[in-house]
Amino acid sequence: MSPNVQDANVGNRGDIVKHAALVTLAALLRARTPGPVRHIETHTFRLTAPLPDPELWRSRVAELGLSDHAYAAIEAPWAAQGRYQCSAGLVADTLGAPVSLLLAEAHAPTRALLQAALAEEGLPVDALVDDAHALAALPPGAPAPLLVHVDPFDHPVGYWPVVAALLSDWRLPTHDAIVLAFAYDKRGPVAWPAPPPGLAALGRLDLAPYGVAAWASPGIEGDARAALAALGWTPA
Secondary structure, eight states: OOOOGGGGGTTSHHHHHHHHHHHHHHHHHHHHOSSOEEEEESSOOOSEEEOSOHHHHHHHHHHTTOTTSHHHHHHHHHHTTTEEEOHHHHHHHHHOSSEEEEEEOOOHHHHHHHHHHHHHHTOOEEEEESSGGGGGGSOOOSOOOEEEEEOOSSOGGGGHHHHHHHHHHSSOTTSOEEEEEEEEOTTSSOOOOOOOTTOEEEEEEEETTEEEEEEEOHHHHHHHHHHHHTTTOEEO
8 A cells, every 4th residue: 555645644734623623614614504515625534544553643632622523522521542533524413414425535444444434434526536626526415514624635726627627616605615725835935815705714733834714604603703712713
């Protein structure tokens, strides 16, 4: 099996801050939406993965002030088994039913593990494709509110056309939409792209070399900005 760079980074500070935000935003969407919600991942990785150092993960969670957060409550039982619930699993747990997943994962061995885990868990999947850009070419499914997670191990700007297509094709204009993006940049604070069409910036969290930012549609924008500010984000 060829290595995946993410295997050695599971549960690091970048994972913790972006996944705490992801759980926060998913819970907010569910509170506003009793019906179906679709979660989209451009770089999914796995459903669960080995956690290299559970004690280090716990200490990082405490240092970041997240020990009492819903994210930590979901992860703690997994960490006790030496495993980590990754982003798609965290969102599925937080949203509950009805939820559907639209996923991309370019690393073939990782994608095979993901596909097997999804089948074992019986999670509803619209599609699992082998490249983030392939998401934009899929025929749209039933429109629903969207939570989009853009998580390359570099910079998300190259996937902004994909995000725009997903926002246009997979939801109605009246549906809530939230985009959360992660970037890895050793040069300093991340230069984030302009908001996706129809969305406004919520804020950012700089934790060099990691950066996280989010955007949302007007109906949910205020509540989402406040929720992220409570996590220590700098509001937009």
